[in-house]
Amino acid sequence: MTYCAPRVTPGGPATDLPDAGEGACCWGNVIGGPNHCTCWVPVYDLEQGPLDETLAGWLAAGVEPNTAATMCGGCAYRPGSPEKLGDDRHAADADELERVAGSATDRFFCHAGIRRVVRWRHPSGAEIDGHAASYHPPIRHGAPWRADGQPAELCAGWAARRRALTAGGAR
Secondary structure (H helix, E strand, O other): OOOOEEEEOOOOOOEOOOOOHHHHHHHOOOOOHHOOOOEEEEEEOOOOOOOHHHHHHHHHOOOOOOOOOOOOOOOOOOOOOOOOOOOOOOOOHHHHHHHHHHHHOOOOOOOOOOOOOEEEEEEOOOOOEEEOOOEEEEEOEEEOOOOOEOOOOOOHHHHHHHHHOOOOOOO
């Protein structure tokens, strides 16, 4: 799968891919210039396995995914996380995290086990690094899927904050 640039990645920042020096290498480049080249392909840190069709059926029937037992080390809801500190290289900030936790319908998934773009590669051989928060899971029945073919778990930090808000606590 190829992506146009600049591109906002699911769960990640805008990706601005440079001119690979190939001139008019694709229609995106011909029409929009080098910043619209569609030849860049993602290189992932994990191989995506096939999705567990039994679990896909459960999600389709409305069964909620499991919630992670504890917050992972990179949890956006952890105090001092880049998201909470307002690092603009991340898709969410403290206000957005609070909004999602307080929403009656939004869910927030743990990124553990989800494939991430570590590099972008152009057919010319040019490569650039991906962003630490550039996750690209398959999405099916409203849920991201881990590389092992299992649905992602709901975020433990999000679940804890949601419980606190539901109970009326605003810590």
